[in-house]
Amino acid sequence: MTTTTEHNDYQLPVLQGTAKEFYAYCKAHDLRFQRCAKCKTFRHPPRPLCNQCYSFETEWAPVKGTGKVYCWTVAMAPIGKAWVSYMPYAAVVVELDEGPRVATWVTGIPPDQLKVGMPVKVWYDELTPEVTLAKFKPV
Amino acid sequence: MADPKALRDKTCVVGIGETAYTRGTTKSPLQLSMEATMMAINDAGIKPSQIDGVVLPNGHNGGATAGDYAANLGIKDLIYTASFPEMGGAQMVSAMEGAVLALASGICDYVLVPHCSYFYTGARARDMTANPSNALQAAEYIRDYYRPFGVGAPPQHYAWMAQRHMHLYGTTQEQLGAVAVAMRKHAQLHPNAIMRGKPMTMADYMASRWITWPYKLLDCSLETDGAGAFVMTTAERAKDLKQKPVYVSGIASGHPYPPHDIPNRPDILEIGLDHSAPRAYAMAGVKPADIDFAEIYDCFTGQAILQIESAGFCKKGEGGPFCENGNIELGGKLPVNTHGGLLSQAHNTSMNHVIEAVAQLRLGCGERQVKDAELGVVTGWGGHGHGSIAILRR
Numbered sequence: 001m002t003t004t005t006e007h008n009d010y011q012l013p014v015l016q017g018t019a020k021e022f023y024a025y026c027k028a029h030d031l032r033f034q035r036c037a038k039c040k041t042f043r044h045p046p047r048p049l050c051n052q053c054y055s056f057e058t059e060w061a062p063v064k065g066t067g068k069v070y071c072w073t074v075a076m077a078p079i080g081k082a083w084v085s086y087m088p089y090a091a092v093v094v095e096l097d098e099g100p101r102v103a104t105w106v107t108g109i110p111p112d113q114l115k116v117g118m119p120v121k122v123w124y125d126e127l128t129p130e131v132t133l134a135k136f137k138p139v
Numbered sequence: 140m141a142d143p144k145a146l147r148d149k150t151c152v153v154g155i156g157e158t159a160y161t162r163g164t165t166k167s168p169l170q171l172s173m174e175a176t177m178m179a180i181n182d183a184g185i186k187p188s189q190i191d192g193v194v195l196p197n198g199h200n201g202g203a204t205a206g207d208y209a210a211n212l213g214i215k216d217l218i219y220t221a222s223f224p225e226m227g228g229a230q231m232v233s234a235m236e237g238a239v240l241a242l243a244s245g246i247c248d249y250v251l252v253p254h255c256s257y258f259y260t261g262a263r264a265r266d267m268t269a270n271p272s273n274a275l276q277a278a279e280y281i282r283d284y285y286r287p288f289g290v291g292a293p294p295q296h297y298a299w300m301a302q303r304h305m306h307l308y309g310t311t312q313e314q315l316g317a318v319a320v321a322m323r324k325h326a327q328l329h330p331n332a333i334m335r336g337k338p339m340t341m342a343d344y345m346a347s348r349w350i351t352w353p354y355k356l357l358d359c360s361l362e363t364d365g366a367g368a369f370v371m372t373t374a375e376r377a378k379d380l381k382q383k384p385v386y387v388s389g390i391a392s393g394h395p396y397p398p399h400d401i402p403n404r405p406d407i408l409e410i411g412l413d414h415s416a417p418r419a420y421a422m423a424g425v426k427p428a429d430i431d432f433a434e435i436y437d438c439f440t441g442q443a444i445l446q447i448e449s450a451g452f453c454k455k456g457e458g459g460p461f462c463e464n465g466n467i468e469l470g471g472k473l474p475v476n477t478h479g480g481l482l483s484q485a486h487n488t489s490m491n492h493v494i495e496a497v498a499q500l501r502l503g504c505g506e507r508q509v510k511d512a513e514l515g516v517v518t519g520w521g522g523h524g525h526g527s528i529a530i531l532r533r
């Protein structure tokens with residue numbers, strides 16, 4: 001497990017509402033996504049209402065933590081000082097096997113070797129005592 | 140019975156005005172907007188106080204309100220105001236759509252649409268990107284689920300789409316570059332283009348620094364200051380005015396689904412314009428093949444390619460090759476951004492696209508005139524893929 005220490009407030013999620021719950025699971029190394037408790041449709045990012053059955057009832061459903069690279073970009077100009085030391089980094093959209101897609105990093109591989117459809121699995125980057133990020137690496 | 144086709148050619152643009160585009164200004168956004176506004180009103184040949192509708196595309200226009208326009212123009216009975224901030228860069232064409240509805244329904248007689256972009260002297264893109272409380276960043280899903288992974292700037296979201304397009308269709312870096320090179324060529328022919336006198340080759344493009352792969356610096360639009368404005372009225376009223384009217388034949392706005400989150404769309408290459416373009420063509424009663432030129436919202440080269448496809452000028456996936464071999468240059472199959480666009484004229488949030496389209500349809504563009512142009516398209520792109528389109532006719 002890698003622990004990243006370089007960060008600032010611009011990099012951190014605001015731990016309130018559904019984000020507080022999402023990141024609490026990440027902290028426990030337990031990747032979960034919001035799912036409709038009635039019709040079991042995943043949705044991400046979280047929102048109040050299921051657009052399939054219109055139920056407000058939700059649950060945090062665990063996922064296997066495996067998925068595939070969907071698309072990416074390689075940041076080579078900083079969007080803030082927190083990221084300067086990471087550049088160039090690939091900001092990747094990963095599609096979980098259960099369906100939701102997340103913005104994340106795929107580490108352990110140079111950005112120019114990424115491939116669409118490449119299988120990846122989750123690892124947990126304990127960024128701060130409160131915030132753990134779900135990142136991915138090639139299987 | 141209501142039918143959008145009833146709006147075809149019922150309203151028109153009768154006045155345009157545009158300040159100089161600069162990188163840096165001592166003038167306020169309100170000052171610049173008022174200068175462009177007076178040019179547009181004088182161009183239309185009406186009295187300022189005849190304006191009774193003001194549409195502010197982004198709702199604030201650098202701090203100015205519709206009330207500021209009423210106060211400055213002596214509008215004692217301002218009847219209609221509206222704004223379209225959620226459309227982002229698609230706001231200009233959506234603002235035109237708002238004006239069309241207000242005029243065609245008889246709510247008001249003359250609508251002013253003014254806009255000032257203050258992208259050099261005001262908050263620069265890099266400042267907006269670094270500041271998480273900026274409107275671009277403030278959405279909770281961006282703040283909580285993208286930013287922690289270093290994703291917070293429009294070119295990054297849009298680069299995801301460009302990468303996917305390259306993967307699915309084999310679109311190349313040189314095809315992105317062909318868009319940038321064509322825009323720069325056109326800017327050489329416009330006296331009010333930031334990049335006039337600064338020609339650019341494909342080699343220059345390929346040598347420019349990376350911003351966020353596959354986007355280079357020269358894939359990204361400019362940061363400039365400047366204002367523009369247009370005045371609209373009904374076709375009936377336009378008969379007595381100074382300028383030959385430019386009619387709105389078709390107009391529509393559309394959204395991708397879900398509109399806000401790019402990654403979780405079933406198809407991230409399905410954009411708002413896929414929904415709005417067919418509606419606009421149906422309203423106008425014309426086909427993409429009938430169009431003489433297109434002013435496409437070229438915030439980034441890849442987004443221009445997506446819109447060229449979604450506006451129906453080629454099939455999905457064929458936008459890359461379509462932009463090569465001078466096809467989108469003056470004299471080509473479909474001249475695109477005859478003014479140089481956001482990439483090489485100025486970034487005025489496509490107000491400059493609307494003004495150029497009207498100027499082309501007045502046949503007053505000199506050496507960059509599209510010969511005998513009768514029908515032109517203007518598109519808008521904003522937020523995470525909202526898409527608006529106007530089909531204009533002379």
Ligand SMILES: [Zn+2]
Nearest residue numbers: 036039050053
């Ligand atoms: Zn449901």
